[in-house]
Amino acid sequence: MGPGRSTQGATLEQPAKGARCCPRYHEAVELVGKRWTGAILYVLLHGGRLRFTEIAQAVPQLSDRLLSERMKELEQRGIVARHVSEQAPVKVCYELTEKGKQLAPALGELKAWADRWLD
Numbered sequence: 858m859g860p861g862r863s864t865q866g867a868t869l870e871q872p873a874k875g876a877r878c879c880p881r882y883h884e885a886v887e888l889v890g891k892r893w894t895g896a897i898l899y900v901l902l903h904g905g906r907l908r909f910t911e912i913a914q915a916v917p918q919l920s921d922r923l924l925s926e927r928m929k930e931l932e933q934r935g936i937v938a939r940h941v942s943e944q945a946p947v948k949v950c951y952e953l954t955e956k957g958k959q960l961a962p963a964l965g966e967l968k969a970w971a972d973r974w975l976d
Contacts, residue, residue, distance in 0.1 A: 888934065889960065893919050894927055898953070899968075901937065902961055906952040931957070 889895055893916065900915040901907065907915075913924055928951060931937035936957035942948040953960075 889964070891927070891930075893923060894931070895964070895967075897924070897927055897931070898936075898957070898960060898964060901951065901953045901957070902964065906940070906950045908948065908950050912951065936960070 889898065896916045896919065897912060900912055904911065904915065909921075909924070909928070912928075913919065913921060916924070928937060928939070932939050932951075935954055937951050938954050940950045940952070942950075
């Protein structure tokens with residue numbers, strides 16, 4: 858949870874009576890649940906700093922166009938950092954920021970659930 862944010866006593870296990878969907882929760886689910894984003898995050902969590910082609914190879918059905926779009930979105934949200942080398946040939950790598958790395962427990966729980974319940 859970010860600085861200054863409170864759940865006001867509600868949790869996923871025990872939502873407040875008459876609770877409505879939390880806008881931050883909904884935004885987070887939509888962000889991580891966007892098509893291919895979860896796979897990209899999984900690869901970066903386990904691969905560390907990777908080049909665009911390495912990410913593309915790790916998620917083979919993902920088009921370069923859509924990968925580029927998702928990487929830009931994740932970079933704009935501060936979840937992924939883009940690193941450009943200063944030497945020739947120029948190399949571009951991506952890695953999770955601290956904010957992105959903080960998704961590891963939630964994504965790990967999602968993977969555990971998927972391993973248990975999905976065929």
